[in-house]
Amino acid sequence: MDNSAALFESCELGASALTPYPSPNERGEVVEQKKGTVPVSGKGGQSPFSPEVWCHETACVEQPSMIGPGTRIGPYAHVMAGATVGSGCRIGRNVVIAPTAVVGDNVSIGHNVVVEDGVVLEEGVVCAPGVVFATLGMSRGLSQSSGNVQQPNVGGEAAVGEKGTVSLPTAKRIVVRRRASLGTNATILDGVTVHIYAVIGTGAVVASDVPSYAVMIGVPARQEKWLCSCTKGKLNLDPRFSLSAMCPACRLKYRLTSTGAEEYSPEEERRRRKADLYSLERRYVESITPRNR
Numbered sequence: 001m002d003n004s005a006a007l008f009e010s011c012e013l014g015a016s017a018l019t020p021y022p023s024p025n026e027r028g029e030v031v032e033q034k035k036g037t038v039p040v041s042g043k044g045g046q047s048p049f050s051p052e053v054w055c056h057e058t059a060c061v062e063q064p065s066m067i068g069p070g071t072r073i074g075p076y077a078h079v080m081a082g083a084t085v086g087s088g089c090r091i092g093r094n095v096v097i098a099p100t101a102v103v104g105d106n107v108s109i110g111h112n113v114v115v116e117d118g119v120v121l122e123e124g125v126v127c128a129p130g131v132v133f134a135t136l137g138m139s140r141g142l143s144q145s146s147g148n149v150q151q152p153n154v155g156g157e158a159a160v161g162e163k164g165t166v167s168l169p170t171a172k173r174i175v176v177r178r179r180a181s182l183g184t185n186a187t188i189l190d191g192v193t194v195h196i197y198a199v200i201g202t203g204a205v206v207a208s209d210v211p212s213y214a215v216m217i218g219v220p221a222r223q224e225k226w227l228c229s230c231t232k233g234k235l236n237l238d239p240r241f242s243l244s245a246m247c248p249a250c251r252l253k254y255r256l257t258s259t260g261a262e263e264y265s266p267e268e269e270r271r272r273r274k275a276d277l278y279s280l281e282r283r284y285v286e287s288i289t290p291r292n293r
Contacts, residue, residue, distance in 0.1 A: 068105065092129065104178070122178040128202075130185040133174050179229070180210075195260050197229050211260025226261055228252060237261055 052069035055061060059077045067079065068087025075093045079085060082099035089103060092111040097103060101115040104122045110129035115121065119133045172191030176182065180194045183202040194200065194210040201217035201224075210216055213235065215224045226235035226245075233249035236242055237256055244255040244264075254261045 074111070086123070110184070116174070118173045120173060120175045122176060122180075124179040125176050126181040127176075128182060128184040128186070131182045132185070132187040134187055135174060135190050136172070177212075197227075198260070199227055212257075213254065213261040226254070228254070229263070235261060 053067050053071050053073070055073040056075045056077070058075045059073045059079075061067065061073065061079045062081035062083075065079050065081055066084045067073075068085060068089070070087050071085055071089040071091065073079065073091045074095065077091050077093065077095045077097075079091070079097045080099045083097040083101050083103070085091070085097065085103045086105035086107065088106040090108045091097070092109055092113065094112045095109050096114045098115060098117040098119070100117045102120045103109070103115065104120075104125065106123055107121050107125045107127070109115065109121075109127045110131070112129055113127050113131050114133065116133045116135040118135060121127070174188050174190065174192055176188070176194045177196045177198075179196055180198045180200075182188070182194070182200045183204065185203045186200045187205045188194065188200075189205070189207045192206050192209060194206065195212040195214075197213045198210045199215045200206060200210065200221065201215070203219070204216055204221040205219045206216060206221045210221075211223070213226050213228070215227050216222065217224050226237045227233075228235055228247035228250060229252070230247060230250040233247035235245045235247060235254050237245045237254065239256055244253065246253050252263055253265065255264050
């Protein structure tokens with residue numbers, strides 16, 4: 001099996017470990033009416049815990065929080081007040097979702113992951129077990145939700161004058177864009193954006209933005225190759241030699257952009273260029289045509 005495909009598969013397998021939680025019909029320890037309330041769309045306010053959201057009896061869901069229908073929350077997970085979780089998500093064992101975190105639709109989060117304040121996981125993201133989001137708030141014990149964003153330490157015999165100010169830099173957001181996959185025990189540092197369909201290998205430490213469709217491995221993470229969205233074909237893209245490529249497995253076409261690779265159709269590209277040329281010609285004609293006064 002290709003190494004990059006194996007990396008992607010390891011992400012999927014790691015997250016799938018949380019999938020088969022028994023439903024209330026299969027095991028009696030699941031509580032259908034759980035303490036607390038969950039906003040249900042279309043009902044204009046708070047209602048008892050929605051049967052559309054499956055929650056293990058040991059999980060804690062604080063209010064107010066937004067949880068979409070079809071989401072499954074595993075044992076000992078903790079969704080803090082103010083968090084947003086989309087529909088169709090799978091939340092694993094011991095997962096913590098902080099108050100200002102945003103989890104999109106159909107996201108899978110493996111066991112023992114803390115989704116810190118300011119982290120955004122877009123639609124279809126896969127987080128394998130043990131992924132670490134190393135935000136400023138995590139490393140310094142800060143909490144944006146509690147207002148304690150400025151808690152500097154002042155050493156012995158130091159003096160701060162009247163009306164003096166000592167502050168820390170504000171934490172940056174970590175954004176994982178749609179369909180990206182984070183491998184087991186991968187670490188994403190503060191301020192990093194992982195673009196669409198990127199794959200982060202097991203144990204990798206990501207310190208800078210990751211291009212779309214890139215496969216990253218190692219410490220610090222480095223790009224190994226480009227991988228098609230079908231996960232079966234390597235893309236022979238190189239800014240020095242080849243700005244476009246075709247997946248050998250599914251025949252999708254790609255080209256390099258400022259944020260990585262993107263899918264494109266040569267036919268659409270020709271139509272776009274023809275439209276641009278027509279627009280330029282029209283502007284030129286208008287510029288040389290005398291206007292009636």
